[in-house]
Every structure is written in C-alpha cells, then in structure tokens.
Amino acid sequence: MNPAQSRMTTLRCTRFWRRSLLLVSLIFSMPAWSAEILLTAAEDSAGVQAFAQALAQQRPKDNVVFKPLKDLPAPGRLPAGIRLVLLDPPSLDWRLRDSQGPATLVLRISRLQAHQRLGDRWPDKISLLWSDPPPDRQLRLIANILPQYRRIGVLYGKDSEFLLRELRQYAAPLGLEIVAQYWEDTSDSRALQALFKHSDVLLGLDDPQLYNPKTVKNLLLSSYARQLPLIGPNAGFVRAGSLASTYSDQNDWLKVLDRLLDQPPAHWPRSLYPEHFKVVGNPQVARSLGIEQVDENTVATRLAEGEKRP
Structure with missing residues (x-):
C-alpha cells in the first residue's frame, strides 16, 4: 500500500469511528422510552390545568397534553398507542360510548359513581383509580x-x-x-x-x-x-x-400515575386505591x-x- 492509499485508509477509519461514537452518544442521550399521554376533562379548570402541568413536569421525556373533552373526537378515532387519562366522571361517560379506544386510566371517580355507570361489568382497557378513601x-x-x-x-x-x-x-x-x-x-x-x-x-x-x-x-x-x-x-x-x-392529594396521585405510566397498559390493574x-x-x-x-x-x-x- 502506497502512502496516499494509507492516508485514505486512515482517514476513512477515523471518520468511521467518529460516526460510530456520534451514533452511540445519540443513542444514550435519547430517552429509553417515551409515551403520548392525553389528559381530558369536561371542564378546563385551573385545578385540572395544574394537575396536567405537574404530570408534564414529572415526566419530561413524555409528550403530556391536556385537551378539553369538547375538543376530542370519538374515543375510537384516537391513536391506539396513546395513554388516555380521564379526570372526571363526564369524561368516563364519553369513553363508555365507544367500545373502541386506547388504554384508559380514570381518576377522580368514586366507587359509587362507577357503580352507577358500570354496575359489576367493567369494560376492557379501562382502569379505575378510586377517589374515595378505601x-x-x-x-x-x-x-x-x-x-x-x-x-x-x-x-x-x-x-x-x-x-x-x-x-x-x-x-x-x-x-x-x-x-x-x-x-x-x-x-x-x-x-x-x-x-x-x-x-x-x-x-x-x-x-x-x-x-x-x-x-x-x-x-x-x-x-x-x-x-x-x-x-x-x-x-x-x-x-x-x-x-x-x-x-390522597395531588402529589400522591402523581406518584401513582408515574408508576402506572412506566408499565405497559396490559399490566394496569382493573381498579386501584392509591397506596400513597x-x-x-x-x-x-x-x-x-x-x-x-x-x-x-x-x-x-x-x-x-x-x-x-x-
């Protein structure tokens, strides 16, 4: 190999390793997993907004978005891969009108409110997180x-x-x-x-x-x-x-959500009282x-x- 060919080979090796190191650094800098999280409620109140903002701050790697219920399509028209979080009973009523839809966590609902709507038959892909004390x-x-x-x-x-x-x-x-x-x-x-x-x-x-x-x-x-x-x-x-x-206050519920959102929806419980x-x-x-x-x-x-x- 002549000197010119040797220099070209060295240059190519250098570029290869630089690109490899850059790719490795990008892989390690990217989040290992991220989710699309959609929160909704019938009323766009200050308390609801504060909860959505607190969840977004707690999960910076995820895309956490709040949209009022009136601005959403039917549940079956939402992307199947999102995690849907409902923040009041009217939003559960909306979700129940469509057998299709993404995996759903329901907050701020009591045992009595759920029993009035569901009786003893709970739909698939819906997890109820109770608001009343156990x-x-x-x-x-x-x-x-x-x-x-x-x-x-x-x-x-x-x-x-x-x-x-x-x-x-x-x-x-x-x-x-x-x-x-x-x-x-x-x-x-x-x-x-x-x-x-x-x-x-x-x-x-x-x-x-x-x-x-x-x-x-x-x-x-x-x-x-x-x-x-x-x-x-x-x-x-x-x-x-x-x-x-x-x-359980807002911080307690954020801890529960943080744990559940780290899991695949198939592992979510059908119902849950907050442990915090x-x-x-x-x-x-x-x-x-x-x-x-x-x-x-x-x-x-x-x-x-x-x-x-x-």
Whole structure:
C-alpha cells in the first residue's frame, strides 16, 4: 500500500469511528422510552390545568397534553398507542360510548359513581383509580385512633348499599361490628337517632345523597349531641366538622400515575386505591368530644406499615 492509499485508509477509519461514537452518544442521550399521554376533562379548570402541568413536569421525556373533552373526537378515532387519562366522571361517560379506544386510566371517580355507570361489568382497557378513601383503611383508622370503640354506625342509601358487604368483611378481622341504617329521607332525623342509639362511632360513606351541604349541619350537630365522632367521608368533611379521615392529594396521585405510566397498559390493574395517602384530623372537634387530638403523621405511618404486611 502506497502512502496516499494509507492516508485514505486512515482517514476513512477515523471518520468511521467518529460516526460510530456520534451514533452511540445519540443513542444514550435519547430517552429509553417515551409515551403520548392525553389528559381530558369536561371542564378546563385551573385545578385540572395544574394537575396536567405537574404530570408534564414529572415526566419530561413524555409528550403530556391536556385537551378539553369538547375538543376530542370519538374515543375510537384516537391513536391506539396513546395513554388516555380521564379526570372526571363526564369524561368516563364519553369513553363508555365507544367500545373502541386506547388504554384508559380514570381518576377522580368514586366507587359509587362507577357503580352507577358500570354496575359489576367493567369494560376492557379501562382502569379505575378510586377517589374515595378505601373502606378498610378508614376502618383501621378508627381502630388506631379510637381503639375502645367497636360498634361502627354506617348510614347508607340505595346507591351505596352495595358497599356494606365489603365493609363487614373488613370489619370482622378488626373485631369491629358494622351497624347499618338505611337513610331514605335525609330531612327526617329518625334514622339518625335510631343509628346513634346502637353505635359508638360513625363512618361516613362517600355518598353525596347522604353527605352534602344540605345534610352536613344536621349530621354534625346530631353527632355532637350524642358525643359520637364521625370519621370521613372525605378530607373536606373533616374541615366541616368530622373528626378525621384518610385522603390522597395531588402529589400522591402523581406518584401513582408515574408508576402506572412506566408499565405497559396490559399490566394496569382493573381498579386501584392509591397506596400513597395522608391522614387529616380536626383538633377542635377532638377537643369538643373529649378525644385525644389525632397525630396525623404518626397515624398515617402506622396505617401504611400495616398495609405493607402480607
């Protein structure tokens, strides 16, 4: 090989290795996996926008987009490869109108809202992430902060009656008894009084027909008069005057979404309560009932440790 040919060979080798190194650097700089994530809701509120922005910041490698429900085509016309995240019950109603469509995660929906729409038949490719506190977690909250109480009074209506069987299953291992009372007419206090006579503490179900701005005054005043603490049904009701509840905030839900979105949709659960949660208590209510104030962090840690046990 003459000197000219040798120089050409060396130059080609150099270029080859430079290109190889450039290609390798590009491969390692690219995200290993990215997803198209579409969030939607019937109302384009500030809270919804904040949630979408927080998810986009948490997953910078993904393309996270929010579009109001009114701007979307039928679910079956969406690209099959996207991950669809629904942020309210009306968007679930839209999704259910089409048997075709991408894999879907449904947030901000309660057990009662889903039962009204689906009964016991859940469509494929739809995962329901419950917004109401898990009943077993609420019962264990009672066992932790009110260990002397055994009779758990539960008001229920025609829409929430299906939850009673599950409550009883969870209560039995804890040594608790569910005392259930049907409340058909919320303007009639006789059902409340009948329940109070046979209960040590009340557990509120996330049933808006029973627990709403119109009933809150009667419920809380009646429970105070009987010196019966009310647990739940949600964090908002604790601010209104119930003793305590478990709840999951936006950061907790972002952790759940982050984990699920890292998985193939085929591995998503049919339904899920968030494993991340907090405890909120009302110190003023505790004082008025002569009950020790709830240590929110300690109780939350204790409950979480109990859920990790096999």
